[in-house]
Amino acid sequence: MITKIPNVNFQVRVRDDSIKGDNPFKWETKSTDDYFKNKKVILFSLPGAFTPTCSTFQLPDFDKLYDEFKQYGIDEIYCISVNDSFVMNAWAKHHKIEKVKVIPDGNGEFTRKMGMLVEKSNLGFGVRSWRYATIVDNGNIESYFIEPGFEDNCADDPYEMSSPQNLLKHLKENSKVAV
Numbered sequence: 209m210i211t212k213i214p215n216v217n218f219q220v221r222v223r224d225d226s227i228k229g230d231n232p233f234k235w236e237t238k239s240t241d242d243y244f245k246n247k248k249v250i251l252f253s254l255p256g257a258f259t260p261t262c263s264t265f266q267l268p269d270f271d272k273l274y275d276e277f278k279q280y281g282i283d284e285i286y287c288i289s290v291n292d293s294f295v296m297n298a299w300a301k302h303h304k305i306e307k308v309k310v311i312p313d314g315n316g317e318f319t320r321k322m323g324m325l326v327e328k329s330n331l332g333f334g335v336r337s338w339r340y341a342t343i344v345d346n347g348n349i350e351s352y353f354i355e356p357g358f359e360d361n362c363a364d365d366p367y368e369m370s371s372p373q374n375l376l377k378h379l380k381e382n383s384k385v386a387v
Contacts, residue, residue, distance in 0.1 A: 213251075213347045214321035215240050218311055221293040233297075240318075243311065244347045247283040252341035252370055253324060256333060257291045257299035261367050266339075267303060270372045274307035277372075280379040282343075284309060290316045290325070290336045313337070327360035341370035343379075351378065 217240075221233040243249070252270060254262040270285050277285060285308045289296065292314040300310045311318075319325045319337040328336045341353040353375060355366040368374060 209349075209352060210321075210323065211349055213240055213244050213344055213349065214318060216313075216318040216321065218243075218318070219293060219314065220312060221297055238311075240347065243284075243286060244344055246346055248281050248343070248345045249284045249286055250277060250282055250341060250375060251286045251288060251344055252372075253288045253319065253322075253337040254339050254370075255289070255328060255336045255365065257289055257295045258302075261339075261365055262289075263299070263303065265367065266371065267299075267305060267308065271303075271305045271308045273372045273376060276376060277379070280376075280383050282379075286311050288313050288318065288337070290314070290319055324354075324358075326358065326362070328362075330361040330363070339365070339367060339370050341375055343375070353378070 218238045220236050220238050222236045224232055224234045227234060250270070252266065254266055256262065267287055270287065274285055287308050288311040290313050293312040296310040296312045313319050316325050316335050324338045324340055325335055326338045328334065338358050339355045342349050343351040353369045355369050357364055357366055
């Protein structure tokens, strides 16, 4: 397991109110430091935006529990997936996500460097991320929560270890903070 978040640049679409029309967004390059430097964050990854478990449970539940995570010193919660910025932004907007920030890993570079890239061609997805979560402090990985059965073209889509409820339980059990 790696102990430090890999150094990667992400291509993201950000709102720019100076742009007129139906698509007031511009491209911006964000670095790993932009997301992780001097912050304690939860990063969770999933196979794809708009997929059932990701859309029904994982993303919305992290958003709902965001304020509880803040009580345990978490500054931000990020969702990353091997999807482009258009898809990630549309997915977050569709689900009315207000607190969790989405990170597009369109080329899978970050996911590959994390050692979590898997083949999901059995579902027509191509390469995607295995489902996992981490607690990261200033770019250093403190804890991993990886779903069992990591393999290419896995027939199952396990979801328990990387759930927000499991991470919250971990933080409560290991916290020095009285809540």
